[in-house]
Amino acid sequence: MFIELDLQSDTPIYAQLIDQLIGGIASGELKPGDPLPSVRSLAEDLGINLHTVNKSYNLLKQEGYLQVHRKKGVIVQPDGMPGITDDFLEKLRHQMRSLAAAAAIRGMSEEEFAQESRAVYRTAIKNRGGEQQ
Amino acid sequence: MFIELDLQSDTPIYAQLIDQLIGGIASGELKPGDPLPSVRSLAEDLGINLHTVNKSYNLLKQEGYLQVHRKKGVIVQPDGMPGITDDFLEKLRHQMRSLAAAAAIRGMSEEEFAQESRAVYRTAIKNRGGEQQ
Amino acid sequence: MFIELDLQSDTPIYAQLIDQLIGGIASGELKPGDPLPSVRSLAEDLGINLHTVNKSYNLLKQEGYLQVHRKKGVIVQPDGMPGITDDFLEKLRHQMRSLAAAAAIRGMSEEEFAQESRAVYRTAIKNRGGEQQ
Amino acid sequence: MFIELDLQSDTPIYAQLIDQLIGGIASGELKPGDPLPSVRSLAEDLGINLHTVNKSYNLLKQEGYLQVHRKKGVIVQPDGMPGITDDFLEKLRHQMRSLAAAAAIRGMSEEEFAQESRAVYRTAIKNRGGEQQ
DNA sequence: GTGGTCTAGACCACC
DNA sequence: GTGGTCTAGACCACA
Numbered sequence A, B, C, D: 001m002f003i004e005l006d007l008q009s010d011t012p013i014y015a016q017l018i019d020q021l022i023g024g025i026a027s028g029e030l031k032p033g034d035p036l037p038s039v040r041s042l043a044e045d046l047g048i049n050l051h052t053v054n055k056s057y058n059l060l061k062q063e064g065y066l067q068v069h070r071k072k073g074v075i076v077q078p079d080g081m082p083g084i085t086d087d088f089l090e091k092l093r094h095q096m097r098s099l100a101a102a103a104a105i106r107g108m109s110e111e112e113f114a115q116e117s118r119a120v121y122r123t124a125i126k127n128r129g130g131e132q133q
Numbered sequence E: 001g002t003g004g005t006c007t008a009g010a011c012c013a014c015c
Numbered sequence F: 001g002t003g004g005t006c007t008a009g010a011c012c013a014c015a
Helices: A013-027 A039-046 A050-063 A087-103 A110-124 B013-025 B039-046 B050-063 B086-105 B110-124 C013-027 C039-046 C048-065 C086-105 C108-122 D013-027 D039-046 D050-063 D085-107 D110-124
Strands: A066-069 A071-074 B068-070 B075-078 C067-070 C073-076 D064-068 D073-076
Touching: A013 A050, A013 A110, A013 B086, A039 A050, A039 C108, A050 A066, A066 B039, A087 A110, A087 B013, A087 B086, A087 B110, B013 B110, B039 B050, B050 B068, B075 D013, B086 B110, C013 C048, C013 C108, C013 D085, C039 C048, C048 C067, C048 C108, C086 C108, C086 D013, C086 D085, C086 D110, C108 D064, C108 D085, C108 D110, D013 D050, D013 D110, D085 D110
Parallel strands: none
Antiparallel strands: A066 A071, B068 B075, C067 C073, D064 D073
């Protein structure tokens, strides 16, 4: 799986990495049970410090997206992803509200906003059901 | 207009303030040409630092949402809000992609995601056309 | 508040620190809203690295025992401690089961085990309601 | 006797195995003099490494819970289990203090804590005097 | 070789 | 001055 980081961005590297990994899981490039590269090798590949990768992995583990398996190393959660919890919904709505407000101010209609969200959702899951791995 | 800050949140106060102000404009509580409180008084009201309010105002001015007049003080942009620029669209899509990916992983369908975005959009512009407080 | 670490112990420093802080809260030496020393100063006082202190603070924050306040720094959770969740009960029972099994093997009776737990509980909350701070 | 390991747990496998074996002895499923599976066969059954089983057996032997005979293989200590030593009491209290402190913070009373310990003790020795499986 | 832990030292955003 | 982030380099427990 291809990971792209912007070391100049104002969003922390570990957060970008989290985004990319979540994106990979959503798109189907990473399937439940799939092994992830070791902390060290991924860090080397990306040219960043192993602690940064570690932080991303740990946060994703906390949220239930990953498991740290004693033998297989780090793998994508095989026992069912976390569902749509209240906490998640609240966070989702909170962040979406910011986007919606800015969009509304700039003249985007409800319909356009909804269309954008649909389009983005579709590209996010683009490879679902495909045969990679 | 009522502004709510969370001093325990991980998002910086200046960013929360920006969010709230944009929200106020979107909802119609703040209309083009409306005056905003002076940096000093708002800072005092909210119990935060002058610099923090200043930073928020300046960033909003940069984006074209506010105007700063020597005499009138700070007012909501009366000469037409910025439109849907490419930059804005890109940013919108980027952030929405993160939300969509996480939502998809947790089992939210495209339809549900679009419905959420619609619902959030509607609450964001709830008072449009009404009278501001 | 006095904190005692054993740098030779096999339990990680950050875990010992967590234990001590939880102990301090339970005993009443640390009250809700009380400020904790800054990461740097505590690290220096204890002769350990600031990252180690940081890790402890962050884990306690995650569990809801601490808050990171934008102005006051790190403080003891003022808005009510987390309650007796299912997760907590399960963890409590799991760990207590190990203790009980070993105690039973060595000939400790149910009554003695319960008495021990009572005694330990009492010493844990020894200063509750006192007037320190 | 049924042994359950969690490869995703943060507690090492050898420690989990120790816990399970101690639990088995406490509950009466394993009685003094009973033979334990050979290192090799247990490792195979559980799908773990030989060294891991070995480590558990050795630690249990050190504590006096097991005996290792050249001929009979590994058996549960037939000559009387170790008693309630000062070391053991200290360790017990130390660990129980952590549990008690966390429980107290979350609002569990001394009475409830003692009841929990009683209940856990009882389930730990559930099959005592009965026939092992 | 894996993740876990710790240290030392640095820069930055925020207030 | 505060916490947040990142780097570099090291040791250890585990399997």
